[in-house]
Amino acid sequence: MIKPGVTGIALDKRAEEFIRDHGAEPVFKGFNGFPYSLCISPNDQVVHGFPSEKPFQEGDIISVDCGVLWNGFIGDSAYTFAVGEISQEVQTLLDVTQECLRRAVEKATVGNRVGDISYAVQEYASEFNYGIVKELVGHGVGKELHEKPEIPNYGRRGTGPKLEEGMVIAIEPMINMGTARVKFWEDGWTVSTRDGKPSAHFEHTIAVRKGKADVLSTFDGIEERIKQN
Numbered sequence: 001m002i003k004p005g006v007t008g009i010a011l012d013k014r015a016e017e018f019i020r021d022h023g024a025e026p027v028f029k030g031f032n033g034f035p036y037s038l039c040i041s042p043n044d045q046v047v048h049g050f051p052s053e054k055p056f057q058e059g060d061i062i063s064v065d066c067g068v069l070w071n072g073f074i075g076d077s078a079y080t081f082a083v084g085e086i087s088q089e090v091q092t093l094l095d096v097t098q099e100c101l102r103r104a105v106e107k108a109t110v111g112n113r114v115g116d117i118s119y120a121v122q123e124y125a126s127e128f129n130y131g132i133v134k135e136l137v138g139h140g141v142g143k144e145l146h147e148k149p150e151i152p153n154y155g156r157r158g159t160g161p162k163l164e165e166g167m168v169i170a171i172e173p174m175i176n177m178g179t180a181r182v183k184f185w186e187d188g189w190t191v192s193t194r195d196g197k198p199s200a201h202f203e204h205t206i207a208v209r210k211g212k213a214d215v216l217s218t219f220d221g222i223e224e225r226i227k228q229n
Helices: 008-021 088-106 114-126 220-228
Strands: 038-042 045-047 061-070 073-082 138-140 147-151 168-171 174-176 182-184 191-193 199-201 204-207
Touching (some): 008 061, 045 174, 045 199, 061 199, 073 088, 073 220, 114 147
Antiparallel strands (some): 038 045, 045 191, 138 168, 182 191
């Protein structure tokens, strides 16, 4: 559905229908008063944006973050989509942010610590002089949307809580093209970059295992559809 002329409100309505049709609940809706099923954050919005009636335009990027409660457990994932053709500079931002997530997931194994995940994001994003958002973090997830531990996107290797078999966490790099500084909107939710430059956001829910994390969310269907288009 994501193409020029489509609105965030239309996406949100379709997502809620799809979630409920499958016997699940959109866990964001009503969470601390959040009024929608999806967080939709275009361009310089980092996270927690409200779906709106403003149509997407060619060259936009749109972060879509979704949480679902099903059979008593929560899944949480996000992907930043390109609307039509985007600049190579912005495409690089998306590619680097997704690679930060991949590298972070590689560190989510038994015996490592949260700081090893955090450092993996920081190390790679810093190579491109991107801003790493510090005010917002990943988190544990399970029967509640936000559980311990917090998973920052910056930190020192070998520090923080030890990762244990079966821990389930949401890892979500939030990387800005420019400054790391962000501003919080008066709506109480939306967060955007201070300098108005684009921000990218990708998120997986994963289970900590020995040797290799078990990635519980997937981008495969998204990326197959993007290739078809």
